Amino acid sequence: MVREMSAGPSRRRLAGALTALGGVTLLAACAEDAPQDTWQPAGENAQRIQDLQWWVFAIAGAVGLIVFATIAWVSVRYRDRGQPIPRQTHGRPALEIGLTVLPALILVGVAIPTIGTLMDLSRTSDTECVVNVTGQQWWWEVDYPPQEGCGGFSEPIVTSGQMVIPTGTKVLVRGTSRDVIHSWWIPRLNGKRDMVPGRVQTVRLQADRPGIYAGQCTEFCGLSHANMRMEVVALDPADFETWKANQLADYTAPMEGSLAAAGEQVFISQCATCHQVDGLVNADGVPIIAQPQERVFAGAAPNLTNLTTRNTFAGATWDLLTPTCRDDVWNASPEEFGAAYLAGVSADCLNEVDLREWLRNAPAKKPMYADPEQLGPTDGLNRGMPYLALSEAQIDQIIAYLLERQ
Amino acid sequence: MSDADAPHGATPPAEKTPEHGAPDEGNAPTPDDASAVAEKVDEIPMGGVPEPGPTGEAQRADDSNLLTELPDHAEHRDLHGGHATTTGLSNNKMGMWLFLGSECLLFGGLISTYMLYRGRQADGPGPDQIYDIPFTSVSSFVLLMSSLTMVLAVSSATRNDERNTKLWLTITALLGATFVGGQVYEFTAFYREGMGFTTSLFSSSFFTLTGFHGAHVTIGIIMLMALVGMISRQRVVGDKAEVVELVGLYWHFVDIVWIVIFTLVYLIPA
Amino acid sequence: MTTTGSKLLIGATVMAVVAAVVYGVIVGGALGTIGLSSAAMGLALLAGVNVYTRDADVSSMDTQAVMAAPAAAAAPGNSMWPIGAAVGGVLLVVGFVTYPVMVVFGVVVLLAATVEWTVQAWSERASGDATFNASLRGRMAHPLEFPVLGAIGLGVVIYSFSRIMLFLSQAGGPAAFATIAALILLVGFVVAFRPTVRSGAVAGVATIALVGLVAGGVAAALEGERELHPHETTGDLGREGQCDTGEETEADENASQTVGAKANLLADIVLHEDGRLEADALGLPGGAGQLVVARNNPTNVRFVNASGEERRLVLDLGTRPAVDENGDVIEDEEVPDQRCTALANEDGNQLLNFTVTEPSASGGPYAFVVPGVDGARVEVVVP
Amino acid sequence: MAIIERPVPATSVGPALPTVTPSSSLGVFRRPVAATGWRSWVFTVDHKRLGIMYGVAATFFFVVGGIEALLIRLQLAGPDGTVLSADVYNQMFTMHATSMVFLFAMPMAAAFGNYFLPLQVGARDVAFPRINAFGFWSFLFGAMFVNAGWFLGGAADGGWFMYAPNSGVAYSPSHGIDFWAIGLQITGIASLSGAINLIVTVLNMRTRGMSLMRMPVFTWMILVVQFLLLFAIPVITVALFLLTFQRVFGATFFSVEAGADPLLWQHLFWIFGHPEVYILVLPSFGIVSEVLPVFSKKPLFGYPFVVFSGAAIGFVGWGVWAHHMFASGIGPISVAVFSMSTMAIAVPTGIKIVNWTLTMWGGKLRFTTAMLFAMGLVVEFTIGGLSGVTHSVAPSDTQQTDTYYIVAHFHYVLFGGAVLGFFAGFYYWWPKVFGKCLGERLGKWNFWVMIVGLNLTFGPMHIVGLQGQPRRMYVHTESRAGEGFFNITFWNFAASVGAFIIAISVLLFLINIWHTHRTAPPAPLDPWDARTLEWMTTNPPKAHNFDSVPTVHALDEFFHRKYEDVGEGDEHDLRRVATAEELLAEQEANADHHIHLPSPSYWPVVLAFALPIVGFGVIYNHLIAVVGASIVVLAMFGWALEPSVALDTDYDPPAPDDGPGTELATVGGGRP
Known part of the structure; x- marks a missing residue:
């Protein structure tokens, strides 16, 4: 029985070591294009983290290999081959202390650069542009406060899902939350920061090249935690100015008698109570101010003024662009990415399927608290978009109207 | 509960x-x-x-x-x-000391919650408007005195003087009851003055902290009364002096916790 | 061996459980399920007591032995529990007519009387020997009686004590409290150092004191408490729109001057010597003339008063429709919508927690102002 | 309230009366004395029976937690999974974590601790036997209460750490979180009473000669764990009370509208949370430190170092809690401080790994299943420990926290650490507890399948985590999966397959148990040639453990009594001088005569049963809570009035030593 077992452990050691090897070292190889890959920095902050972390992984892998090799060797060398009972040694303090001090020194070596990087990543004095981010149950609101940075903002711009920033500028994201704790994380630009209600948290963000950088809420926040995504779109400063001008352009009502005009009326009757469209006026010319706090527990709903300049909707989880148009934008080379993104959502590029499904029955597509019985504790207020029971015709009209929100 | x-x-x-x-x-x-x-x-x-x-x-x-x-x-x-x-050290005594050790952490948690939330009275009355320091200091003194009588009870128990042990245990229970009576009065007065449990963060953390301590004092009073009953009916199992000493340990602990709470909550100005 | 009585009760329990499950599953609705399950629990208790006491009744099972057993011979002693049950019943009924609290009291007395009565009836006939019966009853009932009586006694003492204290004036309270405590201590020492004092005397003094305390409590309770008026708070100032008063109001006297909420602040609103009011928010260093606040988002702001005198920070949110006492809106009557902090003395600071629902474009300009310092103004922008 | 069926003095008049045997209900309150049958289990206060019951209950909840894990992995096997809806998925992962941490790992440590601690320190039972029984029953009822959420409107759905304000009533309207909070209060009472019990047993009831530095390492690790429990449980009790007051009585502790700070919950929870994870893993360290020396035929290398590093882990464990909150914005200075302290705690863990390896160095390694599991722990735990070091570096933790990388880390540390340690303990001590050795062949299969399953499930989670997949996502989609070798969907599928392989290995273990009990021959007295005191008893040990408690002269006393070193100078020759049977016979020869063990009692069960009633009342209807509270008071008084060891006069039937008597004394008549 002794003979048969002795072969076992060496195989055991190899299996354990191989998997560990696979797990730790192969990770260092870069992946093609997982959008949220934490090993592909595209900004100065993420680069600093990457510079610090890759060799910590390397050391860990090395130490792991040493330990596994020793155990494998010991289990082969000292297996029971009938030798006499070994000497009952109780330990060698000198060896012990040595093998304690060694890891301690390695850790001190790791600790010093950690503190340096940590302090740099939390500096806010060199901010060139401020963007406010507010998380609520299951989508991100982005607003640009009036400031001199990023080319200067005279009045605030409110958008959701995609945050557009100029490349090369040190952006400071000031984030909070309206209901539960969320977490703002764009892996390729910087580490994550929890957005805690009642607190203001700051995250440094900087993108070197134009492109879309994907991220996702990473602090458990209830039903649709998985469908609460965000993207940061980096544009050259010139493209950024055109984007900004377009956002601040005032409202152009749809042509009389067109499908979009009918859509506008449906929008006013069904959607305007929650969704704000700047410049929308009702029948007697009074500008409509959305009152989301009457229908939504968190007290806010996405601002749809320039919906179709963004290419995602419903918490940046579904695309407004058809898959082909989407790939054109996502895989565009940094040079012509700006133009591809600013083209927005054209009629033929519109992804009718998801948008129509969403307008038909939003809670079915994205789990939200919408059925009336369960709304007792929030005294009747929804958490997320309710079921609106729109007819197909109304949906066509609304889509036509939204297409004009360029 | x-x-x-x-x-x-x-x-x-x-x-x-x-x-x-x-x-x-x-x-x-x-x-x-x-x-x-x-x-x-x-x-x-x-x-x-x-x-x-x-x-x-x-x-x-x-x-x-x-x-x-x-x-x-x-x-x-x-x-x-x-x-x-x-x-x-006898098993019971070591067990009681360990239990009091873990109780320190419990009150530590409650006190730190209070210290965090003491300034946040939102629309409700603030700490300095509502506290009646003279009254509370008298009730704290009463609780201190009950610790004195508890010591007398333990010393007479070690002397196996059953009459005095029962007497001092009853006196300690009465003083404890007076203290709890004072606290019930204080809570009712605060409620009348517009500070309910859910009025503000300050009020709910105050009531939780002092309420927990009041509950511990009440449990102590029940232990004292039960002990008097059991001694008079010779139903105490095991070594009588040690049981009295254990109840004494618990009582002194509750008293010391109150001294800490009294200074932190009432005396240090918000 | 179970008697018919127990069969009835056990059957009723099973029925109630089944009903609770069926009702719960099919009809749903919390009230019904809880009602039926409470009924099931009550019946189960009764069945248990019955199985335990009723079936132990020698006479009910073993008729042949009963004839000879001395236990059967003992005549049931007199008992006060029938009267107790009657009083409970009366209280219950009267309570329906007069105060509902009487009903609860009646139910408690009724319950206690029935339990005690059952125990007494059973213990009398448990065995032939009276003393053994008494010790059996003691063993069985005391672990429940002593704590309940102790708790009631403690409750009465504490309740009457607090009523007396409420009745006395603000100053009288501590004095009475101290005298009572001193008295207790005095009695303790006297009895301790005079071993010859007969226990009868001690018992007498104790009962007199107790009766006096309870009587005082009842009298104080009937008399009613001294008038305790709720304090005026900064919330009231805001609601009535009188935040603009510069001088001290009742809400300001010795308000706390430190803020524990350093961690979750949107910004510090600093009033400088020269009357400038500035907001410096996290991440936007350098005083700014305006502050951006997210809509419908509860925010904390700290007012730092670095000026010479005592100042109060007021958040002016334009106007809102007036509301009368029972909460319905009075048309076309506008009241200033304000939130304000307590008066902050020199370099004291105050916390202000507020939520803005309307965007500043529509709800009118919002601003932080300081009454008495007209130049001080920080505009609040709500997108 | 033990009703004494005392024979009544013969005062009856008239002829000798026929014996009247009133119904047993009269005696239903008599103190239980049965030594067999279900009563002997329900009312037992014997630390061995309670240890077995803890083990069985913990294994049951291990299977329950395992099934919940399988459902989670089914949902995540492919992109856009439809096995579980979002709500049910949230409940599933919350209850998976709660069952595994609170209802499997802690009670399993209690099972090993309760059973072997008294045996290892040479005591006849724990210090407070009835509190020990109360501990087990309140754990069991608390565990049932936590899981009652499933049947009464949905289980808790806020994650096992239940961050505020998501745990508030507005965001989780079902009663699930109330059941979770109050259930954990009850199991918390169980852990606290267990902690006090075992600390007093270790410190106060060691046999003569057993100084602290001669105690087995398992006893040391359990002692450190109990101190961690003693000071961690009250902190989470405060947190759970604040949560319950907020949800049931409308307090505003965590609601931001009233100006509250949600991070208060995180601080309170993690001050308990981090000592908790050392509570989970240190018992397994103790088991491995017992198993490795026995199968290496060598004493543990550097015994004082292993002991002090265990204590150091316990002590420094209190200073690292905020490394769970690096991303929640507690300010750069505190993040730096906690990053340093987290790195500091890696050093004592390193010492343990080094000492285990050096114990095996130069040994005579016999690869029984227990040894394989112990070596498995050393390897898998090292992987988990090293991945832990990588995110003790705060900046890289902001990239890794709340992703599957962290899930991989703590599964390697908990499954690779605690669970493998428990299995090593099963195979090592099975002959001691049940008298039969578990099958070695099936054991090997069990081990290898588990190692493959473990690595196949949690290995890929490292990759998936670094590809940016957050935790607790009920679905992952193609659009964020990426192509190439590291795409998320492929590795999620691999992890799901691995999960089922682990399930198969657990199944093999259960089959091994069943097979052993049906066919295996009784085990020899000392199957592994062991070294510590618990092996100087019969298999399974007698009710009073030791006939005469041996006096301890050195560490690994049992080994020193079996082997003499006859070599001179520095060359050594260990000669066997005594066999285990001889040592046992010697013990039985001069046995203590008058051993009175603590008697079984009702009150622990009654008191433990009252706690969920109070809990139920707090949630649904406060009247039921009052009923529950009165039962609690009743049980406490009954308990206090009952002597721990039933006096001789207590026994109506002859004392248990003379064989159980069931016949009742007649009522009203002399004793027949």
């Missing part, structure tokens, strides 16, 4: 360790019982752990002379007729 203290909250079951040896408490400790000897075993020098080098054999040699004169473990007793323990 009584808070999370283990049944130790009630009269700690006068558990006698099931150590070997006759359980009847009756028999007096044998004269030659040298509990000191039990300690000597522990003082075996650190050499108990054989240094590298000397084989098991050599090490055992120098121990054997120590062990020969140790009486057989079976009739080992400590002084109060309880069972000999390795540290000399």
